[in-house]
Amino acid sequence: MNAPFAPRAVLNTSPEQGVSPVAPALVRRRLQCYLGIMLGDMLAIAIGFAVIGWAIHGQLGFSRALVYGQLVLPIFLTLALYNGSYSLTTLRNAWSGVARTMMAMTLSVAVAVFVQFLIRPSGELPRLAFVLGSVTAMILMAISRRQMRALVRWRCGAQVLNELVIDDGGPKVDFPGAIRVSAAAMGLRPDLKDPDALDRFGLVLRNIDRVIVSCPVGRRAEWAMMLKGANVDGEVLDDVVVRLGAQGARVSGQHGLLLVSAGPLGxxxxxxxxxxxxxxxxxxxxxxxxxxxxxxxxxxxxxxxxxxxxxxxxxxxxxxxxxxxxxxxxxxxxxxxxxxxxxxxxxxxxxxxxxxxxxxxxxxxxxxxxxxxxxxxxxxxxxxxxxxxxxxxxxxxxxxxxxxxxxxxxxxxxxxxxxxxxxxxxxxxxxxxxxxxxxxxxxxxxxxxxxxxxxxxxxxxxxxxx
Known part of the structure; x- marks a missing residue:
């Protein structure tokens, strides 16, 4: 197994040497984690129904259980994708993932029962095996989600996303796990009339998911315009947000953050x-x-x-x-x-x-x-x-x-x-x-x-x- 993930080291901070990424790419690693968690959920459903079906009705119950698992699975995956069971929030917080998965599974079981009733209104549903299989699948999913934390930490680190703080002479801020760079040391400046300055800024932001700029009031507008073309979630530090209690702005500690840009596509x-x-x-x-x-x-x-x-x-x-x-x-x-x-x-x-x-x-x-x-x-x-x-x-x-x-x-x-x-x-x-x-x-x-x-x-x- 490879060494533990360590994304927080700045690879190049000298403006004379050219620019290298300050963090490794995490998009593919997050996708790998999503696929791993999804596979764990699918196996949990299949194993949960299969084990209970075999335990109660033997070979016949095993075959029936697989059929009900196949009925529940596509419904579950559809609901799970839409309720955020595979999202940044669930990668960062395993219990959030467990809660959303349980909600999706509960609704899936309800839909499966309703579909079964419509298809075979006079048929008998093996209620005990179906209920116990569903409960077992949910327990296995919760266990799988907790165990997957090791995979997430190995592939993506504790923060899951790459957060960059650019210090351009503004208030000193501390965001745990974030990468910190000095605008002066990196040769970064908010110059919208210089394509080379924009290119340098874009190279520094490669692989970054969120950028926070701390700068004097007079340079906030320029930094905001720089961020709008950067295809990242960009925030500018503005402590007036805290004093005004502004709605829709993010507050971290004693600092206020104004979202000035967001990538157009998820x-x-x-x-x-x-x-x-x-x-x-x-x-x-x-x-x-x-x-x-x-x-x-x-x-x-x-x-x-x-x-x-x-x-x-x-x-x-x-x-x-x-x-x-x-x-x-x-x-x-x-x-x-x-x-x-x-x-x-x-x-x-x-x-x-x-x-x-x-x-x-x-x-x-x-x-x-x-x-x-x-x-x-x-x-x-x-x-x-x-x-x-x-x-x-x-x-x-x-x-x-x-x-x-x-x-x-x-x-x-x-x-x-x-x-x-x-x-x-x-x-x-x-x-x-x-x-x-x-x-x-x-x-x-x-x-x-x-x-x-x-x-x-x-x-x-x-x-x-x-």
Whole structure:
């Protein structure tokens, strides 16, 4: 067995050395714990009914007990998933998990009895075996949940989530189990006009579940804006909360905390979106592989340059990543920083490039970005840091621009299917896209992603592709 989990050590605190994560990732470890606890609950139901059935009626009772276990199990899992039996609260507090499991099991038994009555109103239900089997299953579940505490502590530690306190000159606070870093030592500053500062902040926050910033009053607004695009639960220390007795704010000890940001998707939604991305992108790459090969050869043979154009873009959590496209411009004139948008009759674009841009085929290599986890099929389109709307950088037009990075960027998005794509000659071109992106963040569903993908097929060829 591996060594006990110890997530609280800061791995790199020197601004000169670059930035490493200050904590290990816990999302997969929490998922492993959820699956382990769920498996324990399922075994408890199966064993509870089977043992009692065998003890009372022998082989016949054993067979019947398994049937009733199969009836109760799907009902229990449905109720348990919705009443929070598998949640952060239950990972942190075993007794909370036991209580919620007992409630779900009690309701499951009641539903199973009702279903049995509807299916066989004149049949006899072996009441003693069913009741004793249910009680035994509940006892085994409680025991299993308590024993699983060792698994949770081993995989996730005592706190279960990674909590980070950033000290930027505010009141000194003490949160047991939290990681503490100095903003000055880490080279962190709330500068919304510096993409590199945002990228550094995003790298420090990688794997973090909750961030608390302690800073002077004058810097709270800037830190709040930084947190809104970070895809984490972000809180800013404000002791006025305690004095006012503000409703809806968190109080810890003598300190008040204002929630200023939250990730737009929960764990379940992120898992659904990721599975959809992997299934669709993987299938698309296989289906389109002949086209990808032909285009790659055409780009290569035209001028002998590189097949792919790789450009640094801003992604989730305001972190940089390398985005792939088929190269559509002559290699010597490719604009790595995106300072000059392509225009109609742009002399930099090759004949092959003109075709693949017109048909959006140049974007297909981003399917590999999806597989790598840098992008999603649907989300706000990633932009180069030097992109201009009129004569202003994108974030200079509206500071809410950084909030769009709380989700992974997408191959397509709500703005694109509404026709907001191509060059941003005016500030309004950026504002229209931003409004659509923020609207997408507020109302995500998997069905909306599917709808956007189908709508994208209608605008693959468009008059603003140049």
């Amino acid at each position: 764990l379940r939604e992120r898992a659904i979106k990721r599975m959809f991305d992997l299934a669709f992108a993987g299938s698309a790459i296989l289906a389109l592989s002949p086209l990808l090969i032909v285009i790659a050869l055409a780009v290569k043979f035209y001028d002998g340059g590189s097949v792919l154009f790789v450009q640094r873009r801003m992604g989730r959590g305001n972190r940089f990543f390398n985005m792939y496209k088929f190269r559509s411009m002559t290699e010597a004139l490719c604009d790595a920083d995106g300072n000059q948008s392509a225009s109609k009759n742009d002399q930099r674009i090759t004949p092959v490039g003109k075709f693949i841009r017109k048909t959006s085929i140049d974007e297909l290599p981003q399917l590999f970005n999806v597989l790598l986890g840098d992008m999603s099929l649907v989300g706000p389109r990633p932009h180069a840091t030097g992109s201009l709307a009129g004569d202003k950088l994108f974030w200079e037009v509206d500071l809410r621009y950084w909030q769009r990075h709380s989700l992974k960027p997408g191959l397509s998005g709500l703005a694109q299917v509404r026709g907001y794509r191509g060059a941003t000659d005016k500030e309004s071109d950026l504002v229209n896209r931003l409004q659509s992106d923020l609207e997408y963040l507020e109302g995500w569903t998997i069905m909306r992603d599917v709808q956007i993908i189908f709508l994208t097929l209608r605008v693959l060829v468009h008059d603003r592709a140049f």
